[in-house]
Amino acid sequence: MGNEMSNGTSNENTYPVSSRGPADHDVRDQILHAATEHFSQYGYVKTTVSDLAKAIGFSKAYIYKFFPSKQVIGEMICANCLREIEAEVRAAIDEAERPPEKLRRMFKAIVEASVRLFFRDQKLYEIAASAASERWQAALAYEERMQQLLQDVLQQGRLSGDFERKTPLDETVMAIYLVIRPYLNPLLLQHSFDHASDASAQLSSLVLRSLSP
Known part of the structure; x- marks a missing residue:
């Protein structure tokens, strides 16, 4: 979890994805939905981006394409x-x-x-x-x-x-x-x-x- 946690800077962009297409938008929503489910079950603090990647079936690098950190x-x-x-x-x-x-x-x-x-x-x-x-x-x-x-x-x-x-x-x-x-x-x-x-x-x-x- 350590390296995957954000440093918590408040000026980090809350909405990092700007002008992506409909397919990317759907993937982002899919990641958010899966993250919500995972956080609900295991908690935000204990969940890592690797955990989310495994739960969704994506690579960690692919999730980082849409969200630069777990905090986002x-x-x-x-x-x-x-x-x-x-x-x-x-x-x-x-x-x-x-x-x-x-x-x-x-x-x-x-x-x-x-x-x-x-x-x-x-x-x-x-x-x-x-x-x-x-x-x-x-x-x-x-x-x-x-x-x-x-x-x-x-x-x-x-x-x-x-x-x-x-x-x-x-x-x-x-x-x-x-x-x-x-x-x-x-x-x-x-x-x-x-x-x-x-x-x-x-x-x-x-x-x-x-x-x-």
């Missing part, structure tokens, strides 16, 4: 999971009309989706934990998008008069993000799991009281 494979799998959470959160926000309800739904969707995705498969959880601890680009980009989504809701609330406007917006965004971060970050989520069922309602109520004009 893990990043793409992690990114897919994070997109699922983000899509669910966005859908929940869009269902509400007023900013306060949007914020409540955002908290609820984040907690429920994160808990479900990160704990339905303990082996795949290792990938999310690695992404968070090593600051993979997929995890960093996800955090930025969630902060932007939160900022959008807060801006709407300020324009509608539902939220106070005295505190600098960036300061408010970061403060609220830190409140919900234990349910977004898998390393923190494992310590917040016992309170997850009540967290979204209690935390969103607390935040909304602080936002009152």
Whole structure:
């Protein structure tokens, strides 16, 4: 495993394949699917690229043609999971009309989706934990998008008069993000799991009281 592990640089390209044809795209998807299955069974840390090659029936060199390291494979799998959470959160926000309800739904969707995705498969959880601890680009980009989504809701609330406007917006965004971060970050989520069922309602109520004009 040693030499096949990436050094974990966060600026490594998450999507290394640029303009390949349909056949190559299918092979890449096949590798990702097999990797997901293998990681689910044996864990991300214990699996090597050689293990994946044997499981798929490809040579290790052929896998490296599509993915320069195991981390890149893990990043793409992690990114897919994070997109699922983000899509669910966005859908929940869009269902509400007023900013306060949007914020409540955002908290609820984040907690429920994160808990479900990160704990339905303990082996795949290792990938999310690695992404968070090593600051993979997929995890960093996800955090930025969630902060932007939160900022959008807060801006709407300020324009509608539902939220106070005295505190600098960036300061408010970061403060609220830190409140919900234990349910977004898998390393923190494992310590917040016992309170997850009540967290979204209690935390969103607390935040909304602080936002009152």
